Amino acid sequence: MGDKISRGLLRFRERVFKALSDSTRLEIIEYLKDGERCVCEIIPYIGKAQSTTSKNLGILFRAGILDKREDGKKTFYRIKNPEIFLLLKAADSLNLKDLASASETVDALRKAIEG
Amino acid sequence: MGDKISRGLLRFRERVFKALSDSTRLEIIEYLKDGERCVCEIIPYIGKAQSTTSKNLGILFRAGILDKREDGKKTFYRIKNPEIFLLLKAADSLNLKDLASASETVDALRKAIEG
DNA sequence: ATTATATATCGAGATATTGGAATATGTCTA
DNA sequence: TAGACATATTCCAATATCTCGATATATAAT
CATH class of the missing domain: 1.10.287 (Helix Hairpins)
Structure with a gap:
């Protein structure tokens, strides 16, 4: 009791919650519930510009929430954990x-x- | 499978995560782990301007994460849930x-x- | 009543985030 | 090789967020 929580853990939590604090990204996560999907499926599902969706996928990927797999010209994203x-x-x-x-x-x- | 998640739940999650996506606020939450504290204790602990801390407390309160109790000129915040x-x-x-x-x-x- | 104390709110500047159009990069196909 | 397709990246404008100093409000103390 009394010890301050480590700056590092605090920043880790901040990054995770920031990645989750956008309804577009939350919707992507829900969409990937049933398994991996290629970006070409995610874009029309989300209904925003291609660049927007790609960027949000990158944010989730860099936050360690999604994994990706490339196959030819397609990229498949899935829930990492x-x-x-x-x-x-x-x-x-x-x-x-x-x-x-x-x-x-x-x-x-x-x-x-x-x- | 296939039904879109409700817009309302999505927005609820977004609000919660947004409130949590700031390390100052996360630190406040940690500080309140052991019980309620008055704002006058939280301010020096956090080490930011009084107005900043007050605003962050308000954000956590409005997000439903903290509860508060007023006693005289002091206000005590605590974890709601x-x-x-x-x-x-x-x-x-x-x-x-x-x-x-x-x-x-x-x-x-x-x-x-x-x- | 006046003053001191505790907290909230307002206003502003700096910074971050969002979304879209345009562009770049990489990969397949003819 | 040229062209089509899939995705990522860059640039920009709009908006949101963070923090602070100043001010407002409410209560307590003298």
Whole structure:
């Protein structure tokens, strides 16, 4: 207790969260849930300019979230580490807990009023 | 398979990750690990301007990551939901080179999140 | 009431990020 | 080799973000 967290870990976390803090990139990650896809599939799915999608793929790749494989003129991206989905789930659970505690509050109020 | 993830969930994730994608804010979260602290303690710990720290606290509060309590002229902030630490752990685990200990972390996370 | 203290908010400058058009690079095919 | 295709990179404008100093607001103390 009391020791400051290392600058390095802090910066690592920052890089990961920054890579995830864009809905276009989050959508790419969701799209790759079922396996690798070539850029030519990702572009129309995402519906933004080719350069935009390519750039976002590069950001996810450099953040260590995606892996890529080149085959001829195509490039296939895939989730590098499925733990990323646990991370997303953990984020979602922050939302669920909010709702849960909100409904607990509502229940408590109801009891207080009716009971 | 194939259904697009909802825009709302995407935006929720984006907001959470955006709030976490700054090392000053990540450091604040670490500092609050052991319990609530008043702003007057957080400011010197972080070592940035008072307005900067106040603004970052506001961002974490509005993102639903921190809670606050006012007592006289002091304001105390605390972690709203300890699940945030699972989220941080999940991020860290992306970094782990040792697959064995990584999968331990994954197991622990899975239990914590799903169980 | 006046002053000191604690925190939040406003405004500005520096920097970063986003997305798209244009261009570059690399690879296949005829 | 020329041309078509797939992807990455460069350049730029718009927007967002970070930090700070100054100011505002609220509470406590004298």
